Amino acid sequence: MRNITLWPWWRFLRAWLLTFTLASMAHTQFNLAQLSRVDISVNLAQRLNMTSQDWLGLLPTYGVIIAVGLLLGWLICTAILHFTDAKGTVAEVSYVLAGGIAIGVIHIAMYPILQVTLIAGARDFGLVLQILSGLIGACLFVYPKKSYLSEYH
Numbered sequence: 661m662r663n664i665t666l667w668p669w670w671r672f673l674r675a676w677l678l679t680f681t682l683a684s685m686a687h688t689q690f691n692l693a694q695l696s697r698v699d700i701s702v703n704l705a706q707r708l709n710m711t712s713q714d715w716l717g718l719l720p721t722y723g724v725i726i727a728v729g730l731l732l733g734w735l736i737c738t739a740i741l742h743f744t745d746a747k748g749t750v751a752e753v754s755y756v757l758a759g760g761i762a763i764g765v766i767h768i769a770m771y772p773i774l775q776v777t778l779i780a781g782a783r784d785f786g787l788v789l790q791i792l793s794g795l796i797g798a799c800l801f802v803y804p805k806k807s808y809l810s811e812y813h
Contacts, residue, residue, distance in 0.1 A: 671801050676730055679759065679797025680723045681715065686789035688714040725766055730794070733762030734801065752802050759798025764791045 688711045692702050702710070737758040741751050767787055 668801075672731065672734065675759070675797045675801035676723075676727050678800050679730060679763070679793050680719070680726045682793035682796055683726060683763065683790050684715045684718050684722065685711055686786065686793055687718070690786040690789060726763065726794075729762040729766045730759060730797070730801075733758040733765075734798075755802045756795055756798040759801065760791045760795040763794030 689707070692707060692710065695702060734755060737754050741747075741754060746754065764787070767790060
């Protein structure tokens with residue numbers, strides 16, 4: 661069994677931060693777009709202020725949920741890749757998909773448990789934007805240095 665300290669924690673933290681930031685921004689902008697549909701105008705300064713307030717407000721809850729989801733998704737992916745001996749492009753794509761799937765599962769799992777979509781920006785097309793945030797963050801996890809993939813699964 662490999663030493664868990666060899667897992668790329670720094671990459672995980674960077675990928676989580678990017679995923680959370682994109683997901684938080686998508687949430688805010690999706691909600692502001694819904695307001696504009698009912699003729700409520702929001703200027704650029706207000707958009708920026710609301711985006712930063714949402715980022716700070718969501719960090720201790722949604723940020724932690726995203727961190728746990730990505731961690732579980734990527735650790736499960738690492739285990740699967742270890743046992744299947746998949747390498748190269750298959751492994752890279754697997755980690756990227758695991759990032760998107762983790763974010764999707766977070767939202768799909770929260771609804772039956774709480775009977776409400778806690779992240780309002782994850783309704784309808786907003787869910788696609790949340791999953792896209794996970795995919796983009798996962799790309800940062802995978803692609804800065806490809807050679808580590810063969811070492812950690």
